[in-house]
Amino acid sequence: MPLSAARLDSASLLGGWQELNAAATIPHCVDNVERTAAIENFRRLATAGPDGPQGTFKGPWFADSDLYKTLEAIGWEAGRSGTDRWAGLLSEVAGLLEQVQAPDGYLNTYVQGTPGREPFANPEWTHELYCAGHLMQAAVALHRGSGNERFLTVARRVADQIVRELGEDGRPIIDGHPEVETALVELYRETGEESYLRAAELQVERRGHRSLAVGRFGSQYYQDHLPVRKATEAIGHSVRQLYQAAGVTDLYLENGDETLLHAMEQLWDSAFGTKMYVIGGHGSRHRDESYGDPYELPPDRAYAETCASIAALHWCWRMLLATGKARYAEEMERALLNAIAASMDHTGTAFFYSNPLQLRTGHDGSHEDAPSERLPWYNCACCPPNLARLLASMNGYAATSGPDGLQLHLLTAGTFTGETLTAVVETGYPWDGDVLVTVSGGGELAVRVPSWAAGATVAVTGARVLADPVPGDYLRVSCEDGATVRLTLPMGARLARADERVDAVRGCVTIMRGPLVYCVEQADLPEGILVEQLRIDPSAPIAEERTQDDVTPVRLRLSGTIQPLGAELYSTYGPAPEARTPITFTAIPYHAWANRGPGAMRVWIPTA
Structure with a gap:
């Protein structure tokens, strides 16, 4: 669906988040790409x-991409709200790109502005095609959002240079950081230029033949260890893996090569079936920001980079379009409402780069690689503008439409105008499970029923239910004008456990309510009691508390005991000498943690 056909209700969680992004996050990103010299490099x-440029290039060699992602966010926001707030900035930056771009179309301020650097001489680390891809995506967003032709012209010259220099008769170069693949496909969709699609295909087919210098993390770090049809285990740098998968799926969507889809389905089963955190995070190793072994999911050492969860959502979206399977939409929702939501604070101006599921008492959060609370910016600032561009386009992920009807994938309040029908959705989800859809026009309405929603019910007027609600599938209703469909989801809190092979959390449970993962924070415990002392009673009822707090409107009260602390680091095993003290304690949504200052936190709680 065109983005203009999907409008989120500003009173909903996602709609309010999108408004916060426009009011605070995008301006914050604009200020910081200026402060950190990303614009100054141009x-x-x-x-x-x-005599050449004065001074030296500033920032990481991929600093151009921080600016491009911010421009993409502006493009989607302009299309959503019609804002011209950044018209002056866009005019200046377009002029800078036009001036800096080389006669052959090449554009990269690190290479062009650093003596001795030559284009594509070190593709394993210079991120030249990665930056070019983000420029293409920014250009597409600005063109779709406001009809801006200047950025599209610059981006096409970049793409044309790639086609000439790195095409079938050119240098067989791939980038160490996949991203340009999906961008080239999107530029093809925007312009109809088939050479861009062929360039994307070449990038995909060339990968996996160990053409890049190995480096200290090995070929899998660059996703260059196996050809894409054989690389069916999620491995290496998690963001690169997920961007690569999104690009391969994009290519399948255009050329219909079933071998690509088959490989992506196997890869998805590996990533989401054996290596994903319960919050929708990906990547368990800090050393190389990578996936670990199957079931290697330590909560306190989770890297779970924000960009990885965003990339996972992008990939799931493409797999959803390719297959229509509800499981991909469900994983979009898991990442969005947990890992991605947790990565930004309630002001929209502070962020997590990595997203641990446990922060220990006494944690040293002095370094930005593992801070105790969100930071305004990072030396490697890929995540904040990535969030901004995702949120500005979030309405486009909620629904799809075709000649037979409309499909609702994200359960959120809003208005969605399809080809044959319009759906007005009223709901307080994810805080309550009542989803009311009023239809104008006619056709089939499909509403996703979450897999955890056993016992969901449906009531309809002026429509015919084609099937009862099946958890993990779509409820399909044949609607005429004026029909209403009310889906009621059971929202009681529940406990979840991990597979026994996840050694790090064996004997623990996590608390979930609807699609939300909950956690326990030190801020909610009595003085003198540590998070590490809590043991939950899995047989005890869980009570809900409604609050007036917009960040945590539904809190949970749980029962358990306090484990006494030992006097020695190691002691002889035996029954605990002291009686355990009963306690009731509060859990809050994981995405709301660290909004009250630094402190210990746990998602996985040992059982009593």
Whole structure:
């Protein structure tokens, strides 16, 4: 569906988040790409004299991408709300790109602005095609959002240079960080230029033949260890793995090569079936920001980079379009409402780069690689503008439409205008399970029923139910004009456990309510009691508390005991000498943690 056909209710969780993004997050990103010299790197080259540019390139070599992702966010936001708030910035930056771009179309301020650097001389680490991909995606967003032609012209010149220099008769180069694949496909969709689609295909087919310098993390770090049809285990740098998968799926959507889809389904089963955190996070190793072995999911050492969860959502979206299977939409929702939501604070101006599921008492959060609370920006600032571009386009992920009807994938309040019918959705989800859809027009309405929603019920007027609600599938209703469909989901809290092979949380449970994962924070415990002392009673009822707090409107009260602390680091095993003290304690949604200052936190709680 066009983005203009999907409108989120600003009073909903997702709609309010999108408004916060427009009011706070995008301006924050604009300020920071200026402060950190991402724009200044372009000005430096644009004003270069006969002796070359003054000063040196500043920031990481992929700093251009921080600017491009921010521009993409502006493009989607302009299309959503019609804002021209950043018209001056867009005009200036378009002019800078036009001035800096080389006659052959090449554009990269690190390479162009660093003496001795040549284009594509070190593709394993220079991120040249990665940055080019983000420029293409920004150009597409600005063109769709506001009809801006200047960025699209620049991006096409970049893509044309890639086609000439790295095409079938050119240098067989791939980038160490996949991303350009999906961007080239999207640029093809926007322009109809088939050479861009062929360039994407070449990037996919060339990968996996160990053409890149190995480096200290090995070929799998770059996703260059096996051809894509054989690389069916999620491995290596998690963001690169997920971006690569999104690009391969995009290619399948255009060329219909079933071998690509088959490989992606196997890869998805590996990533989501054996290596995903319960919050929808990906990547368990800090050393190389990578996936670990199957079931290697330590909660306290979870890397779970924000960009990885965003990339996972992008991939699931493409797999959903390719197959229509509800499981992909469910994993989009899991990541969105847990890992991604947790990565930004309630002001929209502070962020987590990694998203642990446990923060220990006494944690040293002095370094930005593992802070105790969200930070305004990072030296490697990939995540904040990535969030901004996702949120600005979030309404586009909620629904799809075709000639037979409309499908609702994300359960959120809003208005969704399809080809044959319009659905007005009223709901307080994920805080309550009542989803009321009023239809105008006619056709089939499909509403996703979450897999955890056993016992869901449906009531309809002026429509015919084609099937009863089946958890993990779509409820399908044949609607005429004026029909209403009310889906009621059971929202009682429940406990979940991990597979026994997840050694790190054996004997623990996590608390879930609807699609939300809950956690326990030190801030909610009595003085003198540590998070590490809690033991939950899995047989005790869980009570709900409604609050006036917009961040945590539904809290949970649980029962358990306090485990006495030992006097020694190691002691002889035996029955605990002291009686355990009963306790009731509070759990809050995981996405709301660390909004009250730093402190210990746990998602997985040992059982009593």
